[in-house]
Amino acid sequence: MRTPSAAAAAPHADVAEGAAPRVMTVKQAINETLREEMGRDPTIIILGCDVGIRGNPFGVTKGLYEEFGAGRVLDTPISEAAIIGTSLGAAATGLRPIAEILFSDWITIGMDQLVNQVAKIRYMFGGAINVPLVIRAPVGAGGGQAAQHSQSFESWFSHVPGLQVVMPATPRDVKGLLRTAIRSDDPVLFFEHKRGYEIKGEVPDGEYTIPFGKAEIARAGSDVTVVTVSVMRHKAMTVAAELSADGIECEVIDPRTIYPFDYAAVLASVAKTHRLVVVHEANRRSGIGGEIVSQVVERAFDQLAAPPVIVAGLDVPMPYNRSLEALVIPDEARIRDAVLAVTARRT
Amino acid sequence: MAHRVTLSESCQAVEAFERDTLEPLQAPAGMTAEDQRDIYRRMRLIREFDTAVKGLWKRDFIYGLAHSYVAAEAIAVGACAALERTDYITSTHRGHGHTIAKGGDPRRMMAELMGRVDGYCGGKGGSMHIAAVDMGMLGATGIVGSAMPIAVGAGLTAKTLDRPFVTVCFHGDGATNQGVWHESVNLAAVWNLPVIFLCENNQWAISLPYDQAAKNPTVSDRAQGYGIPGVTVDGFNPFAVYRAVKEAAERARSGGGPTLIEARFYRYVGHFVADDERYRDTDCNILWERFDPIGRMATYLAESGLATPEWVADADAAAKAAVDDAIEFAKASPEPSAETLWDGLFSPEFMREQGISL
Numbered sequence: 001m002r003t004p005s006a007a008a009a010a011p012h013a014d015v016a017e018g019a020a021p022r023v024m025t026v027k028q029a030i031n032e033t034l035r036e037e038m039g040r041d042p043t044i045i046i047l048g049c050d051v052g053i054r055g056n057p058f059g060v061t062k063g064l065y066e067e068f069g070a071g072r073v074l075d076t077p078i079s080e081a082a083i084i085g086t087s088l089g090a091a092a093t094g095l096r097p098i099a100e101i102l103f104s105d106w107i108t109i110g111m112d113q114l115v116n117q118v119a120k121i122r123y124m125f126g127g128a129i130n131v132p133l134v135i136r137a138p139v140g141a142g143g144g145q146a147a148q149h150s151q152s153f154e155s156w157f158s159h160v161p162g163l164q165v166v167m168p169a170t171p172r173d174v175k176g177l178l179r180t181a182i183r184s185d186d187p188v189l190f191f192e193h194k195r196g197y198e199i200k201g202e203v204p205d206g207e208y209t210i211p212f213g214k215a216e217i218a219r220a221g222s223d224v225t226v227v228t229v230s231v232m233r234h235k236a237m238t239v240a241a242e243l244s245a246d247g248i249e250c251e252v253i254d255p256r257t258i259y260p261f262d263y264a265a266v267l268a269s270v271a272k273t274h275r276l277v278v279v280h281e282a283n284r285r286s287g288i289g290g291e292i293v294s295q296v297v298e299r300a301f302d303q304l305a306a307p308p309v310i311v312a313g314l315d316v317p318m319p320y321n322r323s324l325e326a327l328v329i330p331d332e333a334r335i336r337d338a339v340l341a342v343t344a345r346r347t
Numbered sequence: 348m349a350h351r352v353t354l355s356e357s358c359q360a361v362e363a364f365e366r367d368t369l370e371p372l373q374a375p376a377g378m379t380a381e382d383q384r385d386i387y388r389r390m391r392l393i394r395e396f397d398t399a400v401k402g403l404w405k406r407d408f409i410y411g412l413a414h415s416y417v418a419a420e421a422i423a424v425g426a427c428a429a430l431e432r433t434d435y436i437t438s439t440h441r442g443h444g445h446t447i448a449k450g451g452d453p454r455r456m457m458a459e460l461m462g463r464v465d466g467y468c469g470g471k472g473g474s475m476h477i478a479a480v481d482m483g484m485l486g487a488t489g490i491v492g493s494a495m496p497i498a499v500g501a502g503l504t505a506k507t508l509d510r511p512f513v514t515v516c517f518h519g520d521g522a523t524n525q526g527v528w529h530e531s532v533n534l535a536a537v538w539n540l541p542v543i544f545l546c547e548n549n550q551w552a553i554s555l556p557y558d559q560a561a562k563n564p565t566v567s568d569r570a571q572g573y574g575i576p577g578v579t580v581d582g583f584n585p586f587a588v589y590r591a592v593k594e595a596a597e598r599a600r601s602g603g604g605p606t607l608i609e610a611r612f613y614r615y616v617g618h619f620v621a622d623d624e625r626y627r628d629t630d631c632n633i634l635w636e637r638f639d640p641i642g643r644m645a646t647y648l649a650e651s652g653l654a655t656p657e658w659v660a661d662a663d664a665a666a667k668a669a670v671d672d673a674i675e676f677a678k679a680s681p682e683p684s685a686e687t688l689w690d691g692l693f694s695p696e697f698m699r700e701q702g703i704s705l
Contacts, residue, residue, distance in 0.1 A: 082531050086497075089501045092497065092501070093485075113493065113527070117490075124476035126466070126471045126478075184694075
């Protein structure tokens, strides 16, 4: 019961040369990609809480219900396990579902389906089933949404063999990576940062895809490699611009996908800068930062001129209060301190 | 609170089963003699297969766990006889019976149980993840209740793409107390999907009797809570299961939505190959063995003049020969090489792109 591979029909192509860019928000980029892909492929459906008539609480799926109808944009009951498991069954039998979990924190309710079924079913059945399934979910804190609406779980899912984990930060990357995700024959967790929906950026015209496992050098620099996850890219870019005035040149690398992860890009950068800072919003303990640092230490220890530093969320549940919340989420000052710390012994 | 079932409680349960659920074997109108004999053949093949599995496990030819479908044969065979080749089924941790009933190849099944390359999953799944996707058998699962929403998803595909197939979701009574069971039945009901939830109520969640796991031990009553039809049938009787599934499938194909069928029987063998059954008095099992679906079917065929004792003996020998052949095939099949370790983790295209290999 293999479904034809749309991805195979349209090989990955990064942004075409000479395509005229437009400025749009991340939210608009997601919406436009969903619309374009649904128009292209009638087997694509969207399902989740509030995705239809309401158009998602952030407006991400606005207009799709009206355009494609209730049969392809399905408002579900509040049943996360059933949303994920039903999407798997649909994916295994000929649809390409895009499931939405209203807040990524609630993926936990469907964790058995995701970890024990979605991630493993192709392998368990010896490759006999394709799982062209995308699960979109907003991650991240910053808005007083407290402990159950603020988490970033990318390290949990990148730990599970069989899942792809995507965390783009710009409208251009969102469009290219979401298109790749939808055309993938393997399950993808597509994590969108709640505070990133309104970020604007240039998006090329036309149909383009961005391959998974290819980092983007957001800013080239010679003194320190700063690897960022999701919207931390933007904070790091602010810090990099400030420090440049002080004579410190950061190379900001956005891996864009957490699995597969572009270690080659990070290692190439560290070979040049000899210094590494990793920035992510998820709390530090057992976070992806630890894995990135361990890979660099294991593979390029001799290249390091200073101990790597991880800037991450603090290991507490997200507090509600605005000033307490701000203590937990990495900010520009902490990123700046980290860069200064790793560059302090510059010769 | 849980208590050990007494012999007198078991006697009462058997009496209640005889009074409320047991149905005499009577073929559905229009079912040919050959189709009826084929039901016997398939049930016997499952029995031979799972009987052999236990012995093979004890002699270490089968590495991991295996859960027997013995005593449940009438359910998978009766249900699948009522389905089309293009219909789907989802399975449980007792997937051998479902696979054979849906037309799976015993050779590839046995090879999978022995972890060999010619197994349905190339030796990656074993008994608990046996699948015959080419036959519409969407795979066994080691987690109770976890295939429920997968069946709903198959139903969603049928509805979205306007395809005529139905999906039978086999599950046990144990699954009915998982949260996802309720989410799935509700979703299929509210979306009116062509799914048949077939509960194989064997009355035991490993060591806990169902009437100690649910205040109302009639699974089909739960259908009312979701606004769908529900029925309890004799799970030792392939014709009873066939009729219920046939009716549910016709309703589902004509847009009538899902049905909950409870096929009630009794697991008079251990939970898995090594179960010592210390949680129950095995004398209770003997009370139920007289409902053995294969013995009943043999008697029925003889009494209705559809088969001679010689035919039954030949059919039994043929089933044994098929299983012996499957065992030889499996033993001759190579062990998977280390190079196959990563195969199937992702689609081949992704594996090539990412350079994933040993």
